[in-house]
Amino acid sequence: MPLSTFHVYSPAEFTNWIRSTAFTRNITFIQNHHTFLPSYQNFNNHADHLFWLESMRSVHINERHWADIGQNITIFPDGFIAVCRPIDKTPAGIFGANTGAICIENMGDFDIGKDVMTPAQRDSIILTNALLCIKFDLRPNIAQVVYHHWFDRAGKRFTAQQINSGAVTQQQLQKTCPGTAFFGGNTIIDAEANFYPLINTKINALNGAPAPPVNITHKKVNTTTLNVRSGRGTQFGIVRKIPGNTIVEVFEEKDGWSRISSDKEEWVSSTFLSL
Ligand SMILES: [Zn+2]
Structure with missing residues (x-):
């Protein structure tokens, strides 16, 4: 199997691409992750999208023994959005819970006290989740827009009570991914309070609400x-x-x-x- 070809897009280019491209795989949910490594420091030292994509692919193939880079999409600190493993291919994102998924890797370490997400990356994460929801008829809810942290090592979901009480982290049952500071936290309560409303607002805007007037x-x-x-x-x-x-x-x-x-x-x- 040939390796996937990386495509790096600005937010506007990605919007056009996803809207104008047809897909065949049955998509039922979106996974949000953080890369942990490479971190912001890595990217700031060497702001080269393709370099880091190839670097992640190399780790995924050589150390994890996957066929190709794991994620379908990578979102960079500067807001650029890369399509990696093709959307029509099942990703390697959450072991045991990849069928029907699109895997988004947000570059950075978003645990509390680590990387502080740039506004550009924040906008692109909201935009990408919103565009994928529209494209695949999904809603920002706990079934269809999920965090890695909510699944155990076999791909089974923890209960909301386990996640929201912090039991998952305390027992070190799973990674903190996409980070304890990702949009205010990585629990279900956090996602419902701080992440889903932003995606919903973006979906409404993309679905034809009139553009705000330009006020110079x-x-x-x-x-x-x-x-x-x-x-x-x-x-x-x-x-x-x-x-x-x-x-x-x-x-x-x-x-x-x-x-x-x-x-x-x-x-x-x-x-x-x-x-
Ligand atoms: Zn993850």
Whole structure:
């Protein structure tokens, strides 16, 4: 069997791809994982999507003795989304619970005190789960959007009571995957409070709710030199600098960052803008 070909997409490209591609496998649920390794530090030291995909594939083949990379989808800290093992192939995600699954590996270590998820990755995780729900007629609920942590080593589900009480972790019956800080926690209570509502909102938006009107405001740079970055966060590269007192157009504000281009990912910290 030939190994799968990796395809790395921006969120917009992935949206177009999943909407325009037909699949044949019967999909009944979505698994969410974190990679643990590679972590954010690994990716920040070497921000090369294909390098890390090949690296994970090598571990999966050589150490776990799988036929190919395990996951169907990898979501990177910069928000890029890679299709790995084809969607029409059963993944190796949760031992004993892979039939009918799509396996998403979110790159990073999302246990409490470890990697802090970037807004871009957060958006892509919500988007990907929402797009897959629409494509395969699934709902964000405990049967159809699941965490690895909820299954034992044979692929049998723990009870909600075991998961929500923390018994699973205390008894070291299973990994914390996708992490004790993944969208506020890895229990069922956490998923219902903090993850499913975001997916639902995104599903509604994707299903044709009108796009919010573009409201351009003009603001003034109130610092000596302002860094323009390629994403919402200081971990993103500086694409250019703007001198103080410049008037900029703000197209969108999110997470304390302002987008100052109508069509490009150009963001500045909102702290340094005044009306
Ligand atoms: Zn996992």
